[in-house]
Amino acid sequence: MARSRAFDVRRQSGFAFVALSCFVLLYLPIILLVVYSFNAGTSIAVWEGFSWQWYVSAWQNEKVQEATILSLIIATCASIVATSAAVMAALATTRTSKFRGSGLVFAMINQPLMIPEIVTAVALLIFFAMIKVATGYTGIWYLIIAHSAFCIPFAYMPIRARLQGMDLNLEQAAADLYGRPWQVFRRVTLPQLWPGVLAGAMLAFVISLDDVVITEFVKSAGQDTLPTYMLGQLRRVITPEINAISTVLLAISVALVVAFYMLSQSKKQ
Amino acid sequence: MIEISGLTKTFGSGDSAFTALKDVTVTIEENEFFTLLGPSGCGKTTLLRSIAGFVDPTTGSLTINGDDILSKAPFDRPVNTVFQSYALFPHMTVSENIGFGLEMQNRPKSEVQSIVQEMLELVQMTALADRMTSQISGGQQQRVALARALAPKPKVLLLDEPLSALDFKLRKEMQIELKRLQHETGITFVFVTHDQEEALTMSDRIAVMNGGRILQIGGPREIYDHPAERFVADFIGDTNFVSADLQSVEGEAAEIVLPSGKAIQARSVTGGATSGKVTIAVRPEHATLTAPGALIDGTLQNIVYFGTDTHYHIETDANSTFVIRRQNQPDAAESQKIGDKVGISFNPGVAQVLRD
Numbered sequence: 001m002a003r004s005r006a007f008d009v010r011r012q013s014g015f016a017f018v019a020l021s022c023f024v025l026l027y028l029p030i031i032l033l034v035v036y037s038f039n040a041g042t043s044i045a046v047w048e049g050f051s052w053q054w055y056v057s058a059w060q061n062e063k064v065q066e067a068t069i070l071s072l073i074i075a076t077c078a079s080i081v082a083t084s085a086a087v088m089a090a091l092a093t094t095r096t097s098k099f100r101g102s103g104l105v106f107a108m109i110n111q112p113l114m115i116p117e118i119v120t121a122v123a124l125l126i127f128f129a130m131i132k133v134a135t136g137y138t139g140i141w142y143l144i145i146a147h148s149a150f151c152i153p154f155a156y157m158p159i160r161a162r163l164q165g166m167d168l169n170l171e172q173a174a175a176d177l178y179g180r181p182w183q184v185f186r187r188v189t190l191p192q193l194w195p196g197v198l199a200g201a202m203l204a205f206v207i208s209l210d211d212v213v214i215t216e217f218v219k220s221a222g223q224d225t226l227p228t229y230m231l232g233q234l235r236r237v238i239t240p241e242i243n244a245i246s247t248v249l250l251a252i253s254v255a256l257v258v259a260f261y262m263l264s265q266s267k268k269q
Numbered sequence: 270m271i272e273i274s275g276l277t278k279t280f281g282s283g284d285s286a287f288t289a290l291k292d293v294t295v296t297i298e299e300n301e302f303f304t305l306l307g308p309s310g311c312g313k314t315t316l317l318r319s320i321a322g323f324v325d326p327t328t329g330s331l332t333i334n335g336d337d338i339l340s341k342a343p344f345d346r347p348v349n350t351v352f353q354s355y356a357l358f359p360h361m362t363v364s365e366n367i368g369f370g371l372e373m374q375n376r377p378k379s380e381v382q383s384i385v386q387e388m389l390e391l392v393q394m395t396a397l398a399d400r401m402t403s404q405i406s407g408g409q410q411q412r413v414a415l416a417r418a419l420a421p422k423p424k425v426l427l428l429d430e431p432l433s434a435l436d437f438k439l440r441k442e443m444q445i446e447l448k449r450l451q452h453e454t455g456i457t458f459v460f461v462t463h464d465q466e467e468a469l470t471m472s473d474r475i476a477v478m479n480g481g482r483i484l485q486i487g488g489p490r491e492i493y494d495h496p497a498e499r500f501v502a503d504f505i506g507d508t509n510f511v512s513a514d515l516q517s518v519e520g521e522a523a524e525i526v527l528p529s530g531k532a533i534q535a536r537s538v539t540g541g542a543t544s545g546k547v548t549i550a551v552r553p554e555h556a557t558l559t560a561p562g563a564l565i566d567g568t569l570q571n572i573v574y575f576g577t578d579t580h581y582h583i584e585t586d587a588n589s590t591f592v593i594r595r596q597n598q599p600d601a602a603e604s605q606k607i608g609d610k611v612g613i614s615f616n617p618g619v620a621q622v623l624r625d
Contacts, residue, residue: 169356172323175343176350177370178421187369191360 030250037243044240054244064245067229071209074140074225078147079155079204085148086155086200087193091185094163095171110153120150121217128218138220146218147208154207155200158260162196195263202256202263210253271297271320271425271457276329278315278481289315290326291481297425297459302451304460306468307478308504313461316478317427320459321350333424344373348425349418353433355410357402363413364389364398370421388416391450408439415447419454426451428460432467444471465505469493477501494552497538498624502550509556509591511565515547515622523622525549528587531564535620549620553580553594556615558605563612565591569605579603583611 009015037055041048058064089109093102112120128142166189174188175181190197212227219228226249233242278290289312297303305313318324319331322343331339338346349370357366367388371381389395392412397405402413411431418426428447432440448471451458462468468475469489476486477500485497496502499510516524516532523537525547535549558581567585574597581593591613605611 167354167356169352169354170358172321172343173350173352173356174358174369174373176321176348177417178344178373179369180344180373183373188358 033243034247034250036240037247039240039243042239044238044243054240055248058241058244058248061241063224063229064226064241067224067226070140070143070223071225071227074143074147075205075208077144078151078208079201081144081148082151082204082208083155083159083197083201085152086159086204087197089152089156090160090163091189094160109156112150113153117150117213121214124214125217140223142218142220143215143223143225146214147211150211150214151204151207155204158199158203159193159196162193162199166192199260199263202260206253206256209249270299270334271459272330272332273297273316273320274330276316276319276326276331278312278319278324279327289481290319293329293481293483295476295483295486297457300455300457302448302458302460302471302473304462304468304472304475305478306462306465306475306505308463311478312481313463313478314429315481317350317429317459317461320346320425321348321427322346347423348427349421349423350427350429351414351418351431353429353431355414355431355434357410357413357417359401359403362399362401363394363405366402366413367416367420369417374421384420388420391419391453392416408435408443411435411443415450419450419456422454423456425457425459428458430461430463432462433464440467447471469505477504479504495536495538495621496550496623497541497621499548499550502621502623507553507592507594508550509553510623511549511551511585511589511591511620512587513547513549513620513622515542515544518543522618525620525622527564528585529565533564533615533620534617535622536618538622538624541622541624548623548625550623551591551615551620553592554578554596555619556591556593556613558593558595559612559614561610561612563614565613567591567611567613569607569609569611572603572605572607581605581611583613585613 036044036047038050038052039046039048040051040053093106093109124142124146128146131142132138170188170192171184174184179187210227211225212231215225216228216231219225224232226245230242230245273296274294276290276293277288280287280289291312293312293316305316307313315324319326320338322338322341322345326339329339330337333347358369361369364385368381368385371384376384385398386395389398392415394409394412394416397409402410405413411434414431431447432443435443444467447458447460460468460471469492472489474486474488475492476483477492478484479500485492485501487495492501493505496505496508502508502510511527513525513527513535516526518524518537518541521537523535524532525535526532541547565585565587567583569581570584570590571580571582573580573582576597578594578596581595583591583593585591593613
């Protein structure tokens with residue numbers, strides 16, 4: 001503890017002020033958004049009393065219903081595809097002997113995190129336009145494929161971390177006891193990996209649910225996910241209905257992040 | 270029977286290449302308790318893992334009962350391993366762990382159950398069959414690891430320092446237990462350890478390894494009484510090294526002349542020199558303290574009392590240290606004192622000529 005005495009950032013002058021302003025800037029707007037989702041009036045800035053009406057109206061809005069269903073379908077499919085790909089990628093980068101260019105492969109798996117999203121969006125727009133012209137298909141699979149692709153690195157990280165922390169001896173013991181590679185994976189690796197897989201899937205789900213930029217570029221006419229619907233609404237009349245939808249999205253994200261945290265903490269030893 | 274011939278393993282390549290095994294050749298017999306003994310980094314674990322299939326040897330051959338197994342994957346080899354860390358599956362119960370290998374072999378359920386029962390009894394773990402492996406003690410985990418590896422009745426059981434994580438008393442118990450299990454099951458045990466006492470008490474034969482080579486193979490008595498190399502003599506037990514002149518060799522008998530000019534018969538070593546300067550090894554308990562004018566003379570430097578025995582440290586006239594260990598008799602008065610002129614003597618054939 002001697003080190004923390006020698007330099008304790010909390011004792012620096014102005015620390016409390018900086019920390020407090022950061023938290024206020026981060027959370028005050030969100031708190032206001034949540035508060036005004038319960039506004040009885042039609043304004044998003046003038047308080048007129050408490051009411052559930054905007055939640056009811058959002059719930060009954062067919063456009064919102066459709067967008068929600070599309071968002072959930074895409075997020076579910078994308079997180080399943082991305083997580084499966086991420087498990088395979090993580091196995092290939094942690095359970096094989098080092099091969100030529102393995103560093104490059106690792107970088108390429110994570111590169112989508114670095115590429116500006118708008119670039120990916122434009123690239124996908126052009127690429128999918130070519131396919132649309134060739135096949136005439138305009139369904140939701142473009143969105144599912146696009147979301148799966150950019151979710152892979154998010155699913156990959158917790159899975160890889162879990163695999164690296166696992167005792168390699170367990171898999172060797174299973175192979176030694178006549179387990180074929182697939183049996184070793186199913187009976188020993190996967191049960192141990194499960195918290196990482198769930199965490200990765202949840203992260204991918206939240207990221208997909210939340211995406212605006214790529215979805216806006218890739219979606220066909222008439223398709224709307226919840227975020228792109230909200231963006232469209234903002235261009236017209238803003239009512240606390242937007243606040244209500246945002247609050248529900250926020251609640252889902254927070255719930256998933258908390259679950260993610262608890263999973264990554266469980267069985268850490 | 271395991272026949273290993275010319276086994277070499279090199280890790281890495283170029284400047285960073287490291288040869289963990291150098292031309293290892295050994296035959297391990299059926300039903301034998303065979304120990305690989307050596308310091309850490311000597312290659313003993315690499316050799317064990319080559320048999321298990323986790324290490325791919327660079328060159329050489331390895332057969333079990335005549336079958337070449339080097340081309341086979343670990344799950345195809347008729348061997349099971351007890352890992353140093355036990356490597357029990359944490360998401361399974363004790364019974365599930367023990368039954369895992371049998372299940373992978375697609376044995377019928379009833380057979381799996383009866384063998385698991387039998388194994389639980391063999392290692393006295395029946396009462397804890399349904400516990401998770403994290404809920405049992407280290408010694409119990411050790412027993413489960415053993416039972417799990419023995420359950421499929423492998424031709425060979427490989428044990429990688431399985432006792433090193435146990436405390437002293439438990440280790441002593443498990444040494445006897447392991448010997449009993451080997452006797453009862455009739456399975457060949459290949460046991461890796463750095464503990465010389467463990468090796469001497471349990472093994473039928475010991476291979477002493479250093480620097481990736483097997484230096485000597487023999488029964489515990491042979492290894493202890495007749496070490497072939499300085500490293501073996503030094504690594505196992507305590508030894509006095511004395512330089513001498515080798516006069517002649519005839520079979521096992523070597524005629525040597527000590528620095529004092531006295532001649533005595535020693536035991537020769539195969540592949541050693543036949544004349545000239547050699548080093549001989551004499552165990553402290555194989556030499557006796559006598560009056561001056563013996564094989565080696567010197568001055569008593571120190572007397573250390575150990576309860577069961579007493580150690581006499583002698584500075585010889587050739588300026589080296591020689592230790593004699595004498596078993597204590599009840600109420601015997603110490604007749605020697607520090608600074609006395611004394612002699613060191615030992616019987617013909619006790620001194621071992623070393624190979625270096």
